[in-house]
Amino acid sequence: MTVDSSAIGKTALHNVRVFDGHGLTEPTTVVIDGAVIGTDARGADRVDGHGAILLPGLIDAHVHLAGPESLDQLAAHGVTTALDMTTFPPDKLAALRNRPGTTDIRSAGTPIIGAGGMHAHLPGLAEHAVIHGPEQAEAMVAERAAAGSDYIKLVLEAPGEGGPDEAAAKAVVAAAHALELRVVAHAASLGAYTLALDVGVDVVTHIPSDGQLPAEDVRRMKAEGRVAAPTLVMMQGIATALGRLGFADSLASVATLHAAGVPILASSDANAEPGVPYQPPHGDSLHRELELLVTAGLTPVEALNAATTLPARYFGLLDRGAITPGLRADLVLVDGDPLADIHATRAITRVWCGGIPPA
Numbered sequence: 003m004t005v006d007s008s009a010i011g012k013t014a015l016h017n018v019r020v021f022d023g024h025g026l027t028e029p030t031t032v033v034i035d036g037a038v039i040g041t042d043a044r045g046a047d048r049v050d051g052h053g054a055i056l057l058p059g060l061i062d063a064h065v066h067l068a069g070p071e072s073l074d075q076l077a078a079h080g081v082t083t084a085l086d087m088t089t090f091p092p093d094k095l096a097a098l099r100n101r102p103g104t105t106d107i108r109s110a111g112t113p114i115i116g117a118g119g120m121h122a123h124l125p126g127l128a129e130h131a132v133i134h135g136p137e138q139a140e141a142m143v144a145e146r147a148a149a150g151s152d153y154i155k156l157v158l159e160a161p162g163e164g165g166p167d168e169a170a171a172k173a174v175v176a177a178a179h180a181l182e183l184r185v186v187a188h189a190a191s192l193g194a195y196t197l198a199l200d201v202g203v204d205v206v207t208h209i210p211s212d213g214q215l216p217a218e219d220v221r222r223m224k225a226e227g228r229v230a231a232p233t234l235v236m237m238q239g240i241a242t243a244l245g246r247l248g249f250a251d252s253l254a255s256v257a258t259l260h261a262a263g264v265p266i267l268a269s270s271d272a273n274a275e276p277g278v279p280y281q282p283p284h285g286d287s288l289h290r291e292l293e294l295l296v297t298a299g300l301t302p303v304e305a306l307n308a309a310t311t312l313p314a315r316y317f318g319l320l321d322r323g324a325i326t327p328g329l330r331a332d333l334v335l336v337d338g339d340p341l342a343d344i345h346a347t348r349a350i351t352r353v354w355c356g357g358i359p360p361a
Contacts, residue, residue, distance in 0.1 A: 010036045010357045014043040018051035018335065020325050021058070023311050024303065026341060029053055034331040037357040041327045054351065055339060057306065058325050059083060059332025061313040062288045063231045064207050064269035067098055067107065072274070072284045076105040077360040079285025080334035080350050085269075085317060087186065087207070088113050090130060092149040099150075103358035106332075108317065110155035110186065111146050114139075114174055118164020121157050121188075133166050139173030143181065153184040153317070156203060160193025171201040184317065186231070195219055199228065205316065207231040207269060211241055211248030215255040223264045229316045230264050232256050234294040235287045236271035239280030256298040265316060266300065268292055268309035289348050302344045331357040 013034040019026045029051075033040040059082025067073070067086050076084050086109035089095040095109050115121045115131045133142060143154060156174050159165030166174070171187075178185045179202075187203040189195040192210045199206075199222050206223070209215075209232035223230065234252060241249040260266055270287035282290070288309065295305040314323025322330045333354040338346030353360055 010034075012036070012040065012043075012046040013049055014046035015049050015051050015056065015333075015335070017053055018056040019053060020056050021306060021310075021341070023307055023324060026055060026339075032056060032325060032333070034333070034354060034357050037331055039325060039327050039329050039331050051335060055336050055346075056325060057334040057336060057340070057347070058310040058323055059330075059334055059353070059355065060288060060309045060347075061085070061268070061319070061323065062270050062272065062291075062309070063205075063267035063313045063317070064233050064271050065284065066271070066273035066275060067109075068274040068284075070098065070101070070104075072272075073098065073101060073105040073107070074360065075284040076272075077103075077285075077353060077355055079289065080336075080347070080353050081105055081285050081288050082332035082334070082353070082355045083107070083313075083319065083322060085313065086110065087155050087188075087271075088127075090127070096150065102356065104355055104360055106330075106356065108152040108319070109150075110153055111149050111151035113155035113157050113188075114142055114146075114166065115157040116159060116165035116167075119157060119159045120164075133170050133174065136169045136173035139170060140177045143174060143177035143183070147181050147183060151183070153186055154178040155186050155188065156201075157188040158194040158197050158201075160191045161197065163191075163193070165194065165197075168197060168201060171197065175202045190237075192216070199223070199226065202226075203228070205229045205231055205267070208233050208271075209237055209252045209255050211237050211246060211252050213248070214251045215258060217258075220255075220258050220262050220264070223259060224262045228264065229267060230256070230259050231267040231269035232259075233269045233271040233291070234298065235282050235291045236280060238294065239282060243279045253294070253298045256295070260299055260304075265312055266295065266304075266308050267313045267316065268295060268305065289345075292344050292347055296344045302341045305344055306340060306347075
């Protein structure tokens with residue numbers, strides 16, 4: 003479902019300080035012209051921002067959608083774009099796309115998994131998702147592309163722990179890249195993380211909790227242009243739920259990746275999946291992720307960029323991620339200064355998704 007942008011109208015947000023990726027501007031006016039950011043305030047409805055801070059709409063680089071309610075929960079928390087990592091079957095995913103006035107999505111659709119990992123036990127997934135050998139890779143990737151997947155999700159485990167083997171994983175990456183699709187690899191252990199690098203994925207999601215990343219993997223992440231989406235809020239939740247002590251290692255690994263210059267994307271792993279050890283709530287958990295990224299050593303500016311410009315850049319979303327004329331009017335007005343205290347991202351007073359305030 004789409005909306006004629008001319009029917010949305012025009013709004014001028016006066017007296018707002020804009021986060022521009024580096025700092026805050028002096029009080030200025032931002033025009034919402036239909037679905038995009040405009041330049042001409044003539045004829046616009048006037049809204050006084052009273053000096054509040056205007057952020058680009060937040061982007062969560064790892065969610066699992068449960069239905070339309072997930073979108074509305076995300077939008078209410080200023081997450082105007084969500085990168086979904088598993089939604090199937092394709093008709094369920096199609097029903098969540100292009101819904102006006104709420105969170106916009108991109109999705110991997112059905113992931114590709116091994117026969118013996120945890121994901122093979124999730125209800126209904128194994129039948130459609132398991133790869134048994136490299137000879138299946140091209141057809142499985144083509145099937146997902148035809149169904150509308152925006153990128154490929156590849157679930158990796160440490161060698162011998164039930165995930166796709168190296169040959170199959172490499173074949174998936176090659177098939178995806180041949181179709182100009184990015185590959186996001188689930189890698190929640192040290193062995194899986196190394197395998198993700200060995201097979202050449204683009205984005206590594208999660209961060210190991212069974213030890214700190216070795217220096218060689220950190221070096222390779224930077225040298226090979228890989229991107230990290232660590233889902234710290236999920237790793238902390240699992241560690242707490244299962245009584246593990248590895249979350250300090252997860253924080254330390256993110257700190258090391260960041261110090262090495264590896265791009266970090268804010269990613270919550272929000273989900274409502276039965277059988278998963280922890281379910282971060284949609285929307286709220288991205289704010290917790292920003293707080294944990296700051297704990298790991300990112301500045302508030304860097305954390306905000308991890309939820310705006312960087313996921314837009316690395317997932318090819320060239321129409322969003324910044325407050326610039328011509329881009330989508332995905333905007334979040336907050337009452338507080340998140341550059342001084344990242345917790346202020348929670349003090350949301352207004353949100354616009356493609357120019358439309360969520361209901």
